[in-house]
Amino acid sequence: MRKSILFIPLLFLALTINAQEHKEFYDNGDIKVSGTKEKGIDTGEWKYYFENGKISKEGNYVKGKLHGEWKYYHENGRLRIIGKYQKGLDTGEWKYYHDNGTLWAIGKYDNGKAIGEWKYYHKNGELSKVGSKENGKDIGEWEYYDENGKATLKEN
Numbered sequence: 780m781r782k783s784i785l786f787i788p789l790l791f792l793a794l795t796i797n798a799q800e801h802k803e804f805y806d807n808g809d810i811k812v813s814g815t816k817e818k819g820i821d822t823g824e825w826k827y828y829f830e831n832g833k834i835s836k837e838g839n840y841v842k843g844k845l846h847g848e849w850k851y852y853h854e855n856g857r858l859r860i861i862g863k864y865q866k867g868l869d870t871g872e873w874k875y876y877h878d879n880g881t882l883w884a885i886g887k888y889d890n891g892k893a894i895g896e897w898k899y900y901h902k903n904g905e906l907s908k909v910g911s912k913e914n915g916k917d918i919g920e921w922e923y924y925d926e927n928g929k930a931t932l933k934e935n
Contacts, residue, residue, distance in 0.1 A: 798822070805830055814840070829854050838864070853878045862888070877902045886912065901926045 801821075803812040809832055814825030821840040829835050833856045838849030844867035851860040857880045862873030868891035875884040881904045886897035892915040899907040905928045910921030923932040 841866070867891075891915075 798815050798817045801812070801814050801816045802810060805811050807830075809830065810828050812825070812827050814821060815823040817823075820843040822842065824837070824839050826837045827835040831854060833854065834852055836849060836851045838845060839847045841847075845864035846866060848861065848863050850858060853859045853876075855878055857878060858876050859878075860873065860875050862869060863871045869888035870890070872885065872887050874882060877883045877900075879902055881902055882900050883902075884897060884899045886893055887895045893912040894914070895911060896909065897912055898909045901907045901924075903926055905926055906924045908921055908923045910917060911919050920933055920935050922930060923934075925931050
């Protein structure tokens with residue numbers, strides 16, 4: 780019994796030695812970055828802040844690489860980007876937003892490269908352009924629209 784009582788604090792001590800809270804501050808004392816490092820490598824949940832105190836971005840690291848869902852914000856606090864990483868590379872569907880909160884772009888990534896159909900929107904929510912991407916580059920025909928939704932141009 781006595782051995783198990785001593786073991787528990789030693790185990791807790793070993794775990795806290797490996798995982799250290801990390802914080803950085805602006806010159807004015809406000810928080811800039813908050814997260815955890817394990818053996819000097821970013822791990823777990825991290826949050827970054829603008830100088831105005833609002834959150835800039837938040838997400839997780841696994842073995843020093845961006846992993847899972849990340850959210851990025853405009854300085855006004857509205858969502859700017861939401862997407863997922865896998866071992867540091869963009870993956871799956873990503874959404875980008877104007878500073879007024881309307882959707883700016885939506886598309887997919889595979890191994891860090893933009894793929895498939897991408898749609899872009901004006902600040903008023905009307906479709907701006909649509910086309911395809913392969914290996915991170917625009918391909919094929921792209922259609923463009925004005926702020927009233929009227930088709931204005933098609934180009935390859």
